[in-house]
Amino acid sequence: MFAARRTIGLCQRRAFSATASQASKVTVLGAAGGIGQPLSLLMKLNPRVSQLALYDIRGGPGVAADLSHINTNSVVTGHEPTPSGLHEALQGSDIVLIPAGVPRKPGMTRDDLFSTNASIVRDLAKAAADSCPNANILVISNPVNSTVPIVAEVFKSKNVYNPKRIFGVTTLDVLRASRFVSEIKKTDPADEKIPVVGGHSGVTIVPLISQSKHSDITGETLDRLTHRIQFGGDEVVQAKAGAGSATLSMAQAGARFADSLLQASQGVKDVIEPTFVESPIYKSKGIDFVASKVRLGPNGVEEIFPIGEISEYEQKLLDACLVDLKKNIDKGIEFVKANP
Ligand code: NAD
Numbered sequence: 525m526f527a528a529r530r531t532i533g534l535c536q537r538r539a540f541s542a543t544a545s546q547a548s549k550v551t552v553l554g555a556a557g558g559i560g561q562p563l564s565l566l567m568k569l570n571p572r573v574s575q576l577a578l579y580d581i582r583g584g585p586g587v588a589a590d591l592s593h594i595n596t597n598s599v600v601t602g603h604e605p606t607p608s609g610l611h612e613a614l615q616g617s618d619i620v621l622i623p624a625g626v627p628r629k630p631g632m633t634r635d636d637l638f639s640t641n642a643s644i645v646r647d648l649a650k651a652a653a654d655s656c657p658n659a660n661i662l663v664i665s666n667p668v669n670s671t672v673p674i675v676a677e678v679f680k681s682k683n684v685y686n687p688k689r690i691f692g693v694t695t696l697d698v699l700r701a702s703r704f705v706s707e708i709k710k711t712d713p714a715d716e717k718i719p720v721v722g723g724h725s726g727v728t729i730v731p732l733i734s735q736s737k738h739s740d741i742t743g744e745t746l747d748r749l750t751h752r753i754q755f756g757g758d759e760v761v762q763a764k765a766g767a768g769s770a771t772l773s774m775a776q777a778g779a780r781f782a783d784s785l786l787q788a789s790q791g792v793k794d795v796i797e798p799t800f801v802e803s804p805i806y807k808s809k810g811i812d813f814v815a816s817k818v819r820l821g822p823n824g825v826e827e828i829f830p831i832g833e834i835s836e837y838e839q840k841l842l843d844a845c846l847v848d849l850k851k852n853i854d855k856g857i858e859f860v861k862a863n864p
């Protein structure tokens with residue numbers, strides 16, 4: 525995390541044990557998948573979670589039975605792939621993590637997943653809007669630039685939309701940025717705070733190296749680093765050679781973002797994470813959603829920070845990002861209008 529995680533140590537451990545008893549229900553939709561299983565494991569290990577509800581179109585109860593033997597206090601429930609099973613998984617939930625949907629294969633873009641994942645996310649969003657309209661919804665399913673607007677449109681159509689509670693999880697871009705910089709600079713990645721703004725696919729991923737302590741990274745090194753952060757997902761897709769995309773690193777990223785929200789909702793101050801939310805930053809350009817640094821609080825989004833001072837290099841990246849981002853967002857909105 526950006527600000528709050530700097531305090532890790534005795535202080536934070538105290539905060540952890542002091543708040544661990546507060547009830548927090550976390551639901552994972554797509555819990556038996558490549559991301560869903562390790563993400564559910566990490567949530568089972570999180571002392572801030574009191575109930576973990578697992579739902580998938582196949583295998584949810586099995587994963588739940590397995591995780592339920594881990595000796596942490598949270599209660600794990602597995603739910604049948606039926607409307608009532610989905611409702612039970614969602615009812616009373618504080619945080620709904622959505623990694624349901626198909627992953628990429630080599631040669632595909634995230635946008636190529638739209639035809640399958642858009643309707644999966646729309647239908648799960650409908651269920652969440654009905655069963656837990658006040659929950660924080662954390663969208664992992666790709667293409668995030670479109671699936672987050674889809675969730676927002678569904679919630680609007682049911683008159684329960686709260687822009688402070690719908691998030692696209694872009695934390696994996698932040699993890700990659702800090703890890704890849706640390707490899708270049710031979711530093712501890714935990715000390716690297718690199719804001720990543722824009723969206724979550726290719727050129728819409730905009731790392732702001734000038735805002736890190738490494739504004740001395742320039743030239744070809746900066747080109748290579750930027751490209752690696754923007755296309756890190758492709759690196760994993762290629763390496764898995766048809767068996768899917770990032771799952772373990774994504775689980776860690778999703779668990780970190782969920783933990784940040786849990787911390788914020790349980791009173792920890794200055795919890796700041798980059799995330800893709802409805803935002804005023806580029807509304808004048810007709811772009812309603814963008815990832816930027818966000819302060820999280822008990823009500824979800826507490827404060828959206830401006831992009832801030834950036835280099836000419838980053839401005840060019842951002843200009844390219846906004847062109848694609850607008851198309852991706854509009855595509856999601858149009859989809860729900862045409863396929864309510
Ligand atoms: P996976 O195929 O391994 O798992 C997906 C799971 O979703 C499966 O278990 C499947 O049964 C389940 N599912 C499908 N339709 C469902 C429905 N209607 N309701 C409930 N569950 C349903 O895929 P994965 O590797 O876990 O990836 C999942 C998604 O996450 C993909 O869209 C992928 O592109 C995306 N992803 C996003 C990020 C990110 O940074 N936001 C990172 C990695 C992957």
Ligand code: LMR
Pocket residue numbers: 627628634666696756757758760761769770
């Ligand atoms: C990632 O960044 O790893 C994910 O969005 C999965 C993908 O398709 O690359």
